[in-house]
Amino acid sequence: MDDKLMLMIPGPTPVPEKALLALAKHPIGHRSGDFSQIMAEVQENLKWLHQTQNDVLILTASGTGAMEAGIINFLKRGDRVLCGCNGKFGDRWAEVATAYGLNVEIISAEWGQPLDPEKFREVLEADTEKQIKAVIITHSETSTGVLNDLETINRHVKNHGEALIIVDAVTSLGAVNLPIDEWGLDVVGSGSQKGYMIPPGLAFVSVSPKAWEAYKTADLPRYYFDLGPYRKTAAKNTNPFTPPVNLFYALQVSLQMMKAEGLENIFARHHRLMTMTRDAVKGLNLPLFAPDHAASPAITAVCPPESIDAEKVRSIMRKQFDIVLAGGQDHLKGKIFRIGHLGFVCDRDILCAIAALETTLQQLN
Amino acid sequence: MDDKLMLMIPGPTPVPEKALLALAKHPIGHRSGDFSQIMAEVQENLKWLHQTQNDVLILTASGTGAMEAGIINFLKRGDRVLCGCNGKFGDRWAEVATAYGLNVEIISAEWGQPLDPEKFREVLEADTEKQIKAVIITHSETSTGVLNDLETINRHVKNHGEALIIVDAVTSLGAVNLPIDEWGLDVVGSGSQKGYMIPPGLAFVSVSPKAWEAYKTADLPRYYFDLGPYRKTAAKNTNPFTPPVNLFYALQVSLQMMKAEGLENIFARHHRLMTMTRDAVKGLNLPLFAPDHAASPAITAVCPPESIDAEKVRSIMRKQFDIVLAGGQDHLKGKIFRIGHLGFVCDRDILCAIAALETTLQQLN
Known part of the structure; x- marks a missing residue:
């Protein structure tokens, strides 16, 4: 749209x-x-x-x-x-x-x-x-x-x-x-x-x-x-x-x-967005690219199984839900997609992205 | 204002x-x-x-x-x-x-x-x-x-x-x-x-x-x-x-x-703005810093006589008429002021700047 x-x-x-x-x-x-x-x-x-x-x-x-x-x-x-x-x-x-x-x-x-x-x-x-x-x-x-x-x-x-x-x-x-x-x-x-x-x-x-x-x-x-x-x-x-x-x-x-938001609140929000995203991705049975102990609060990379083309996921998310995810760079192109949750992002955005991701996966499978 | x-x-x-x-x-x-x-x-x-x-x-x-x-x-x-x-x-x-x-x-x-x-x-x-x-x-x-x-x-x-x-x-x-x-x-x-x-x-x-x-x-x-x-x-x-x-x-x-304006029209407009500016400055009996044969269509530098402080001109133009002129750089600070007529500038802007400059000079002398 x-x-x-x-x-x-x-x-x-x-x-x-x-x-x-x-x-x-x-x-x-x-x-x-x-x-x-x-x-x-x-x-x-x-x-x-x-x-x-x-x-x-x-x-x-x-x-x-x-x-x-x-x-x-x-x-x-x-x-x-x-x-x-x-x-x-x-x-x-x-x-x-x-x-x-x-x-x-x-x-x-x-x-x-x-x-x-x-x-x-x-x-x-x-x-x-x-x-x-x-x-x-x-x-x-x-x-x-x-x-x-x-x-x-x-x-x-x-x-x-x-x-x-x-x-x-x-x-x-x-x-x-x-x-x-x-x-x-x-x-x-x-x-x-x-x-x-x-x-x-x-x-x-x-x-x-x-x-x-x-x-x-x-x-x-x-x-x-x-x-x-x-x-x-x-x-x-x-x-x-x-x-x-x-x-x-x-x-x-x-x-x-x-x-006005305050540093501690900003950091806590990003940590929460990261945790929500990672928990949801795990709930969808998709592997996360980075381990929990070294996860960035700014971005979550998801590494779907070979049966699912990461670029296909991005394409449906973009076309059907108007959500832009990032792809993999260099040798990771097509192998991972990346969900940004950095900056002016709230809990609702994550909820929405995850709901769209779930629907996308259902379509692909 | x-x-x-x-x-x-x-x-x-x-x-x-x-x-x-x-x-x-x-x-x-x-x-x-x-x-x-x-x-x-x-x-x-x-x-x-x-x-x-x-x-x-x-x-x-x-x-x-x-x-x-x-x-x-x-x-x-x-x-x-x-x-x-x-x-x-x-x-x-x-x-x-x-x-x-x-x-x-x-x-x-x-x-x-x-x-x-x-x-x-x-x-x-x-x-x-x-x-x-x-x-x-x-x-x-x-x-x-x-x-x-x-x-x-x-x-x-x-x-x-x-x-x-x-x-x-x-x-x-x-x-x-x-x-x-x-x-x-x-x-x-x-x-x-x-x-x-x-x-x-x-x-x-x-x-x-x-x-x-x-x-x-x-x-x-x-x-x-x-x-x-x-x-x-x-x-x-x-x-x-x-x-x-x-x-x-x-x-x-x-x-x-x-x-949409066209290159020739753009160049002609800048040439006209330059000529208007230089003619008006001459009419005000102020010396131009660059000679006619090497005048930039983008900017006109004016070099007032020692009795007039260029920074004073800029200050009145700024405070009374809300027009921002540029000052002299390095050793020319206070000795020249510069009128920009580059880009999205029309004849009315020059008319207006010159009228304000004339009034400013009257105030200073």
């Missing part, structure tokens, strides 16, 4: 009406006092959302841009970095690091399984000469619905002492507890079309004082993604380059909504 | 209501057939606007991102490049090129004056060993209101034969004739908040077959701005990274409007 689509993909996620209407306001000049007021409010609320006193810088880019900036600003050519790879996004950060001439060592797990923190501990403990300069981890692996044990891996990084921890929090920020200051996370990247509940186009990077120390000697080439000018201008509530003013309007609104 | 601002800055430019309302539509999935349809239409219309059969790639970034991508995808570390500098943006592209380790030779002119094509001819003709790999030119220098003689400079580049021509068309595209295929322009960068008549957040790069040849051996590090994947996915009407879906809605609408 026209204009009736319900997005249950891991981004873009549903956008509240208030944020949509804010997008339609006429842009103002980005060098104006009015815009600086928005910047000031938004920056304060971003720190609240990130549970940090660190800088949280705002880029015009996708989440990949945030992660690229998070990697290339704090390292030197040839630096040894560990990259956790258990899905499409972990692989991508290894590609970024390789593209810039870093010495990338991959610690992998099968897609659908979490990274093993012990493997990180072993490699980090063996590095007595402190040559490892960064550990890059995807918190919630969007491609598989796996939540990696960032807290434990980060503890090993902290024991190492030298390496920075660089985190892809694209689908975890605003969905699961990520206390940046309490854990001491150095660099955390995220994107607007996820837990932020607004359309794509903005990306965020939080940067710790330790990372800024490393910035001083970092030598990878960069200009648009050089975070120094972002930091300098952020202190004056402005930006180095023209920002997407209308997305800032929407961000202002959505952060206000998040603050 | 609240919500009554009239933007006469060189970006963001005024946005038509139709495009604003398109922004407020709920995002759809960017991997959907519906989004690919938008991509297909938008890509075709971008080629029309660029007067080219070259790829016109779409990035989530500001215009600076487009120019960085346009520089770093086609060159090798240490390559000799000529950069035309006669304003803030020319200077910026020299900074980008330097940041990536290119061997940058600057050909400059005073801010407010156009680049001298003869200087380019001399240096290019002297380069018999064809070591110059690119010439980077800002077409309309937003900081000064100068339109550089791209056509002549490009002719010298073509006679050189080896060098690519890389053009910042951020405030010229959609304002003045820029026949990419006819002139053989290799790389042309632009941004959505200018002639495109939509808010900031999208950037565009057109790439010639010759530039793609250079891409094969280019070795500057890049990932988010690597144009190869943009080209590959554009052929399938999709994107390598999550695009700002809502800005695409607006772009779709604004390109339809531009097509």
